[in-house]
Amino acid sequence: MSRFTFGDVTIDRVVEIPRSAYPTASMLPESTPEAIARHHAWLKPDFYDASTGDLGSRIQTWVVRMPGRTILIDTGVGNGKTRHESPLWNDRRGTWLDDLAAAGVKPEQVDTVVLTHLHVDHVGWNTRLEGGRWVPTFPNARYVMHGEEWEFWKWETESGREPSGCIADSVLPVVEAGRVALVGPEHAIAPGLAFEPTPGHTPGHVAVRLTTPAGQAVFSGDLMHRTVQVAEPRWNSRFCHDGVRARKTREAFVERHADSGVLVLPAHFPRPGYVVRENGGFRFRAV
Ligand SMILES: [Zn+2]
Structure with missing residues (x-):
């Protein structure tokens, strides 16, 4: 706990x-195994599941x-x-x-x-x-x-x-x-x-933001499914209802939270963490 x-x-x-019912390649149709593998260095071990040889999910x-x-x-x-x-x-x-x-x-x-x-x-x-x-x-x-x-x-x-x-x-x-x-x-x-409001994955999808004097956290639901989407925010999930809107919401979310110190708690990531800028792109760092 x-x-x-x-x-x-x-x-x-x-x-x-x-774990997920869907392998990442199936969950993120715009991804390729090669493109995902380029991110393994920062995804392992926190966001990787060695037992399935795939990205972790909950x-x-x-x-x-x-x-x-x-x-x-x-x-x-x-x-x-x-x-x-x-x-x-x-x-x-x-x-x-x-x-x-x-x-x-x-x-x-x-x-x-x-x-x-x-x-x-x-x-x-x-x-x-x-x-x-x-x-x-x-x-x-x-x-x-x-x-x-x-x-x-x-x-x-x-x-x-x-x-x-x-x-x-x-x-x-x-x-x-x-x-x-x-x-x-x-x-x-x-x-x-x-x-x-964080529409796109579904028409009325919402995130939940906690704002306290001690800091902020955001429960981002399914605006991202796999941790690799922090670095590849253009990749939609197979279940995104409106791909154009989902992508726009995701890109804005990643940009907004980069280096913000806001704790991000997605519905399906193995661990919550922080969006950070690294090597000209975005990464997720486990809390
Ligand atoms: Zn879900």
């Missing part, structure tokens, strides 16, 4: 799956605690969900809830679940199966999402274009339970914690 502290705010993470949840508040950012794949796209995701029997408890968080204690976007690997633990029905995992939480993101996926689902089924089993049940707050792209979640 790695913890980051900003004054009276703590950040912990709970890893659900310690599916994980960030736990943000501040006085009186327990906030989760993104909720992974979930247990017991039918997910044909990957055997790693299908009908899981994972220990995520126990791992969350080991981090000191019981479901009843969570007051806010924040979703950067509504993809299958970010909404799964919104719900769990109880008596044959999908019910909110966090009975006292408000589930906060960008209204534009919800509208997009609602429409895709109604039109039969949502491939995974995650809206039906992991988002709709919390909507129907009256637990959802649809908010704008700059919504203030808690003191010092706010959404920031």
